[in-house]
Amino acid sequence: MISLKNITKRYGDKTVFENFNLDVQENAITVVLGESGSGKTTLLNMIARLTPFDGEITGAEKVSMVFQRDRLVPHLTVKENILLANKTADVKALLDSANLAGTENLYPKDLSAGMARRVAILRAFASTAPLIMMDEPLVNLDLSLKYSIIGQIKRLRAESGKTVILVSHDVKETVMLADRIVVIGGGKIIYDKPSATERALTNVLLNNFHA
Amino acid sequence: MKKSDRILNFVLPIITVAAVVVLWAAAAQAVDSEYILPTVGETFTALLELFKSEEFYRAFSGTLLRSFIAFFISYVLAFFAALCSYKSEKAKRLLSPLIVIIRALPTIAIVLLLIVWTNSRVAPVIVTMLVIFPTLYNNFYAALCGIDKELNEMCKVFGVKNAERLKKVVFPQIAPELISAAGAGLTLNLKLMVAAEVLAQTARSMGYLLNTSKIYFEIPTMLALVLITVITGLIIEFLFGLWAKKAVKK
Numbered sequence: 135m136i137s138l139k140n141i142t143k144r145y146g147d148k149t150v151f152e153n154f155n156l157d158v159q160e161n162a163i164t165v166v167l168g169e170s171g172s173g174k175t176t177l178l179n180m181i182a183r184l185t186p187f188d189g190e191i192t193g194a195e196k197v198s199m200v201f202q203r204d205r206l207v208p209h210l211t212v213k214e215n216i217l218l219a220n221k222t223a224d225v226k227a228l229l230d231s232a233n234l235a236g237t238e239n240l241y242p243k244d245l246s247a248g249m250a251r252r253v254a255i256l257r258a259f260a261s262t263a264p265l266i267m268m269d270e271p272l273v274n275l276d277l278s279l280k281y282s283i284i285g286q287i288k289r290l291r292a293e294s295g296k297t298v299i300l301v302s303h304d305v306k307e308t309v310m311l312a313d314r315i316v317v318i319g320g321g322k323i324i325y326d327k328p329s330a331t332e333r334a335l336t337n338v339l340l341n342n343f344h345a
Numbered sequence: 346m347k348k349s350d351r352i353l354n355f356v357l358p359i360i361t362v363a364a365v366v367v368l369w370a371a372a373a374q375a376v377d378s379e380y381i382l383p384t385v386g387e388t389f390t391a392l393l394e395l396f397k398s399e400e401f402y403r404a405f406s407g408t409l410l411r412s413f414i415a416f417f418i419s420y421v422l423a424f425f426a427a428l429c430s431y432k433s434e435k436a437k438r439l440l441s442p443l444i445v446i447i448r449a450l451p452t453i454a455i456v457l458l459l460i461v462w463t464n465s466r467v468a469p470v471i472v473t474m475l476v477i478f479p480t481l482y483n484n485f486y487a488a489l490c491g492i493d494k495e496l497n498e499m500c501k502v503f504g505v506k507n508a509e510r511l512k513k514v515v516f517p518q519i520a521p522e523l524i525s526a527a528g529a530g531l532t533l534n535l536k537l538m539v540a541a542e543v544l545a546q547t548a549r550s551m552g553y554l555l556n557t558s559k560i561y562f563e564i565p566t567m568l569a570l571v572l573i574t575v576i577t578g579l580i581i582e583f584l585f586g587l588w589a590k591k592a593v594k595k
Contacts, residue, residue: 205499219503
């Protein structure tokens with residue numbers, strides 16, 4: 135179990151989280167839904183220890199991540215980028231599984247946006263870390279690509295048995311991906327259920343943020 | 346790059362050099378005095394004479410060696426100083442006035458002082474080190490500031506070891522800047538070294554040959570020595586430019 139206990143995070147005078155608590159179920163995709171500026175990325179950065187905070191996070195000693203921008207190293211090939219996360223990864227098998235066979239020796243500049251995103255996701259799953267965090271992995275992708283990547287994430291998660299925490303601001307993506315949905319706003323959890331319909335989730339957002 | 350651009354890149358420098366030679370030839374003909382402005386032919390004859398003399402090779406190798414030593418020391422020091430400034434704001438603030446002072450040092454006065462404090466071989470080395478240090482420092486600092494912080498975060502998340510991060514992620518990002526700074530720095534270094542050697546009267550040096558030629562009014566030899574310095578600088582810069590391009594392509 136990954137636990138966030140009494141987390142407080144401030145940027146100057148602005149308090150993003152105050153005594154925030156969250157338990158994340160293992161072997162599942164937990165989607166954290168929230169509006170822009172609600173602290174979704176900050177939450178992931180705290181779990182990854184990329185930003186300081188007060189409080190305690192347990193069960194997330196080793197993590198991997200899909201960043202909002204792919205953060206592939208431009209002068210390394212696809213294969214080298216994946217091996218950066220795990221030297222013993224079976225790159226060929228991973229690429230084959232994502233319909234990216236033959237791209238091992240390409241550089242990120244040679245990839246389309248969708249291919250680069252897939253490689254970033256594969257790199258995260260190639261890592262031996264049991265927890266993968268994804269920061270809006272479907273942002274700026276067209277619809278068919280989104281569906282294809284949603285399928286890829288669900289399949290890789292099921293095959294690897296890893297825990298995924300994914301943040302999103304999109305209701306539709308959340309419903310399609312989540313084994314558990316957590317809506318955050320104002321530094322608090324507003325909604326926390328295993329599933330929801332798009333309509334119910336939209337209502338939660340409307341009632342809490344736009345009433 | 347388009348084929349026409351490639352042709353222009355090749356042809357334009359040739360046209361420029363040809364124009365300079367034509368101007369020089371015209372000016373030399375107008376002046377009509379070997380002691381004021383020798384002709385192109387007289388200068389090339391002096392150049393060939395230099396190539397036949399053992400003294401020239403001793404002087405040329407001595408100057409090159411001193412240039413490389415000064416450059417290497419300055420390069421390493423500037424890199425570490427830039428690294429300290431990049432890592433620590435306090436170090437940057439500490440180094441900042443020092444860089445300004447070094448940049449403001451009057452080169453000729455410092456050569457003269459260094460001749461008193463050290464000797465004619467060491468003085469040019471120290472002065473060239475001092476002069477190129479601020480330029481190299483600024484180049485390196487800018488290169489380090491250009492390192493992608495997001496990639497560093499990515500490495501941290503994936504637990505990439507420091508040595509591997511430096512080798513595979515950080516160094517390739519700054520390599521083109523380090524190489525091109527080396528090329529430009531070495532060329533500047535060579536020019537300064539010759540100037541400092543003239544003042545310091547360094548034995549077995551291009552500067553010494555220049556000074557001797559001046560004393561004996563051997564203007565074609567002086568021009569030939571200048572030509573050699575310029576061509577050597579151009580070759581160094583060209584080779585480092587090629588290397589930097591290769592590093593960028595990687």
